[in-house]
Amino acid sequence: MNILEKLKQKAKNLKKRIVLPEGDDERVIKAAHDAANEGLATVTLLGEEENIRNKAKSMGLDLGKVEILNIQDDEKKELYAQKLHELRKQKGLTLDQAREWLKNPMYYACMMLYEGRVDGVVAGAVLSSPDVIRPALQIIKTAPGIKLASSCFLMVVPDCPYGANGTFLYADAGFHPNPSAEELAYIAITTARTAQLLLGVTPCVAMLSFSTKGSAKHELVDKVIEATRIARSLNPELLLDGELQADAALVPEVGQRKAPDSPVAGKANVLIFPDLNAGNIAYKLTERLAKATAIGPILQGLAKPVNDLSRGCKAEDIVLQIAVTVLQTQF
Incomplete structure (x- = not known):
């Protein structure tokens, strides 16, 4: 068993929940399907359900094991806005601004993680690295005793x-x-x-x-x-x-x-x-x-795992990053 297979096997044993906020991207949809079917994690895609399912169908994929969440319809949306306001009000964030921030799926995913609804976040297939890292630092922050991510x-x-x-x-x-x-x-x-x-x-x-x-x-x-x-x-x-x-x-x-x-x-x-x-x-x-497999960038030093992707990533890269994110829940 090579190192990548070992990582996946360890992830399967942990039974964690991972959210992918870029649910409209076909690579992300394929990765969610593969990771869920392999049993690496319980996977949630953020996005409009009909659109995601239509894309999956055109790709020949059955998303029966994947949760799809439209954040506009989520019953916890207002609760997350209030929590985010509490977290950032000393930085000047108003409740209305918190509601606006949470229209961004990356911020919503980080609030899901902060509240314990999921165990990790993987993004960056579409978003730039700063747009992945900024919400993680603002909401999840660094782990106790860690000075920098x-x-x-x-x-x-x-x-x-x-x-x-x-x-x-x-x-x-x-x-x-x-x-x-x-x-x-x-x-x-x-x-x-x-x-x-x-x-x-x-x-x-x-x-x-x-x-x-x-x-x-x-x-x-x-x-x-x-x-x-x-x-x-x-x-x-x-x-x-x-x-x-x-x-x-x-x-x-x-x-x-x-x-x-x-x-x-x-x-x-x-x-x-x-x-x-x-x-x-x-x-x-x-x-x-050297024809190496590169998994990352793996973010480290955060209180809970949020991981980035290269925008040139393939679906299998996302699957491996999901496995790594699951393992980071052990910190």
Whole structure:
């Protein structure tokens, strides 16, 4: 059983409820059908029922196992507006404005999650990342003890001897453009936690740079060195080291040569990139050149799971993100 099958099997055992607010999109409809029929979760689509069912019928799909909710007709609509007003009134949100916000299915989905009606939200096939992340931060907020939310990609690379049998987490590849040293440290700690949950392995975290252990001097390297120091001080038990070049982090013989005293060199399965440029470029290159499966961006650090999608995603990508979201309910 490969890692993707294991993720799905774990999700099936948890019996959770996931809402997909972009219910009119054909990829989302197909994903809802597949996820529900596989038993990954109880799935709710937000949208106009007749329209969704007509689209499903034209695709040859039976949505008998999928709940469809038209938010305009939902009996909890006014309750959610009042709750949202309470949550945001100190920020100046009026009750009428809360009602307007909840005409947006993403805000409605987050209120369903906040109220415990569902266990997770998956969106981003149509919406941009900011339009997914903003409601999550405004309503769900970060988990206790977590200073910032971030993102990672689960990368599954075929025929790869490195990492956790060819499986890695890349962070942050979808959220923070230029994290400070402290932010980078929190990203590393949170991603290690995600790795442990999703992969079931001991996270081995490499703080990546274009320098290995002082081989180059630059302020960009200094940020990674400082981030490594902060992360170690915050979580001394975590297997983490830096600054490391990518080859030193991944390849045992290179790691032994460049950083012989490092507990991480040549063994890393969690790769922390110094900025979004590096992380985003790396995950897309890995996906295309190594024919890897990229699942994400997986949002982490939220009090309840909300996950983003690439707008170029396929239905099977959404299904995998549903499985990941179910697993994140265990945090």
